[in-house]
Amino acid sequence: MENLETLDLSFNDLHGSIPPSLSKLTFLSKFSVANNHLHGVIPNEGQFLSFPSSSFEGNAGLCGEIYIPCGDVSNTSLKPVMPSSSNNRFRRNSILCVTISIVVGIALLLAVGLLKMSRRGVKDQNDDFDDDLSRPHRLSGALASSKLVLFQNSDCKELTVTDLLKSTNNFNQANIIGCGGYGLVYRANLPNGTKAAIKRLSGECGQMEREFQAEVEALSRAQHKNLVSLQGYCRHGNDRLLIYSYMENGSLDYWLHESVDGVSLLKWDVRLKIAQGAARGLAYLHKGCQPNIVHRDIKTSNILLDEKFEAHLADFGLSRLLRPYDTHVTTDLVGTLGYIPPEYSQTLTATCRGDVYSFGVVLLELLTGRRPVEVCRGKNCRDLVSWMFQMKSEKREEEIIDSSIWNKDHGKQLLEVLGVTCKCLDPNPRQRPSIEEVVSWLDGIGFESGTQ
Structure with missing residues (x-):
């Protein structure tokens, strides 16, 4: 559930x-x-x-x-069908009580507000007026306890906490561009004209500030062209915010499943390029960066696309920010339904081979254009992986492929990628390839056959 x-x-x-x-x-x-x-x-x-x-x-x-x-x-929309006069009297008394309570509450708030303003006026009357005129009005209290750290790869070196809050319209709902297990993501229009994606972490981070900063700085050192770049972080009141590079074309999930008329606009050569890029990014996390990172939640909504449709992995390493003493062993089933490796239900241990299984599901989505768990009713409803293996056992491989990309000119490529997909989805984790092997196979497909 x-x-x-x-x-x-x-x-x-x-x-x-x-x-x-x-x-x-x-x-x-x-x-x-x-x-x-x-x-x-x-x-x-x-x-x-x-x-x-x-x-x-x-x-x-x-x-x-x-x-x-x-x-x-509207009161009429909430009005129960009670025609008696005693009920009407009860309603009038209830409304009167509520009205009096609201008036008293407002009066108390105004009194407290006026008292605070008068004290602030005495305290700040000698402040420099030029400072007030030259910058936006400060958010009291929370802003004073805020902290902003920008890394060397940041696109906006002069960013302030006030700028960050204004750039998201104070986290207005209209600026939400994504959501997931770790929190909501907001589009930020920065003062220098660039954009950023701000992830507002949900839940308690479970760490002191120094430990949290150390974890974030370690994540910022994971730099690869197929990873979403972490540019900084901010503590504002009880909020922890992560500042990422903005990906102009959103998520792979959108382009496969949410496009107009339900038909994906991604041609096969673009899908193959996305698969190759995402595999390279995952290989870097597993072997290239120090310490090595198990992603735990590979899925199409965590593969973001820039203006050239190059793939960038997102949300890597965030589990340690929210569960700092986690050593890849957890009491919760990690991942997203449809992408979770079968062994996780027994071992509760996140592994690199588990990431490879989840990546295999992504490859299958690229090939079929279908979600890993279809919304359907009835006893014959199967998940995508089981359906694919059933079709393959019946020698109906061509029927697995999305009809919008099937073409005899690159049919060999499609079937080769299907073969790689099956290896990634092996139920036995020991039989699955490493992500480095997957990268080599996918790059070989593009090199040998040429992209269409």
Whole structure:
């Protein structure tokens, strides 16, 4: 249940409220309870911040900051069918009590605010007015305790904490460009005209500031053309923010599964190039950087594409930021449903060979254009890996390939990549190749046959 990615409960005649526990489903990327009879406040934590308002429409009693503000919900839409005068009197008394409480609360807030402002005025009256005119107004309290560290590869050396907050419109929902198990990702338009991707880590980091900075700096030293570059980090109040290079073309998941009319626009030569680049990035994590890094969550949404559709792996090494004493052994099943190696359910140990299995699922998505777990009903519904092996056992390999890329001119390439995919998806981890072998095979396919 915790690995659930899609939950569509629309048109189900549901009553009651949305359970707050659903906000703990960190892998949930698609959610809808539209056109039911739900009421109450919509959870405003976790993935719920990224769901569109259409996920909740058709429920007259729902409200929240991501839908209709609770103060704006029409009384008539919430009105129960109770015609008696005693019920009307009860409603009037309830409304009167609520109104009095709100007025008293506002009065108290105003009194506290005025008191703070008067004290601040006495304290700051001798400040330099030129300083106030030359920079944006400071965010009190939290900004004073903020810290920003930029690495040598940063595109904006003069960035400040205030600039960072303004560049995301103070983490406005409209700036969200991605979400995942580690938190939401926001687009930032930096003062120098460049863009960055800001990952707002969810959950407690479990470390002191010095340890956290050391882990982040270690990650920043993982530099490869097929990795998303970590340019800096920021602590702002209770938030931990990671600053990454911005990838203009988003994720591979979008181009394979979310394109217009459900048809991917990626031709085979581009898909092969993406597979080769992602494999090189993973090989660098496993062997090239120190210390070696097991990714743990290889999937198409963690493969980002720049303006030239070059592949860049994202979200590597983040598990140690949130679980600093993790030695690749965990009590939780790591990864994303559909990409998790079969042995993880027993060993609970993340390994390089486990990453290779997940990469094999990515290769299969590139070949088929299908998601690893299809949304379907019935006893005949199978996951993509099982379906592929079944088709292969029946000598129906050509039917596995996405019809939009199948072509006799590069049919040999497609079947060779399918062969590599099968080796990566071997149920026995000891029989799987290393990622270095996969790189060699994929590069050989491009060299021998030529890209189409």
